[in-house]
Amino acid sequence: MNERGTIMIKCVFMDSEYCSMGRWISMIVGDVCGMRLLEGIDLAELSDEPWLTKAYLNDFDHRMAGRTAGELAANEEFQRVNAALLEGAKKAIAQGPCIIHERALGALLGDTPDSMRVMLYNKSMEHRIPRAVGDPTFDLADASHDEVVRFICSQDADRAAYRNALTDMPWGAKESYDLCLDSDLLGREKCAEILIEAVSxxxxxxxxxxxxxxxxxxxxxxxxx
Structure with a gap:
């Protein structure tokens, strides 16, 4: 079906394990349902903070990687960046239907009317490995199997630390979400179909x-x- 019908959920807050196909699924759902997909860079632009550029945000994420939730919570720069991204997210929601990926915003803005908090995960590490190796944002082509596994785990740990620094609704815990989908069991297309059915x-x-x-x-x- 190509024609857009009634969108019942106006905002999806999408958390996802690294290489669980969360971005792929969000792209499809967003395109089919007419919902913009917004990530950190997009929210930075909406924040109207001139210092929060793409280069700054990429450098910030690199510098914050590997820190614990406690270390992030005590970091003034982390709090300042997150406050700006939060304002960007509020503007995005006011502009119309959207899917917002990560940045703990499902926990911080979970009481938004007509919103849904979603967690995408994949229980097969072996299926996640080739996706990580093929990710153009990282250079893992020559990494060993164990090195790639450690990298995937570090990416998930960073996502968890980011959210857990800002909320007591833990990243990945089923109680933190309205819908949890296993892309290994269901496949990416079925996950997209389920989410499309859920929002429209x-x-x-x-x-x-x-x-x-x-x-x-x-x-x-x-x-x-």
Whole structure:
């Protein structure tokens, strides 16, 4: 089905394990349902803070990596950046239907009317490994199996620490979400279909799905070079 129907959920807060296909699924759901996909860079632009540039945010994320939730919570720069991203998220929600990825915003803005908090995970580490190796934002082509596994785990740990520094609703815990989906068991297409069903009265068109991903991933790769 290509025509857009009634969107019942206006904002999806999407958390996801690294290489669980959360971004792929969000892209498809966003395109089919007419919901903008927003990540940190997009929220930074909406914050209207001139210092919060793409380069600054990328450097900030790099410097904050590996820190514990307690260390992040006590870091003034972390709190300042998150406050700016929070304001950007509020503006995004006011502008119309959207999917917001990570940054603890599902916990901080979970009481937003007509919103849903979603967790995407994948219980198969072996299925996540080739996706990590193929991620153009990191250079893992020559990494060993164990090195890639450690990297994947470190990415999840960083996502958990970020959220846990800002809220007592733990990253990844089922009690923190309205819907949890295992992309290993269900597959990425079925996860997208379930989420589309959850937010609207739409069905997923397989060919349109492929065309959408090809188009969006090309643009995404350009933005992360």
């Amino acid at each position: 009265d739409l069905k997923l068109d397989a060919q349109k799905c492929k065309e959408t991903i090809d188009r969006i991933m090309e643009k995404w790769a350009e933005n992360h070079r």
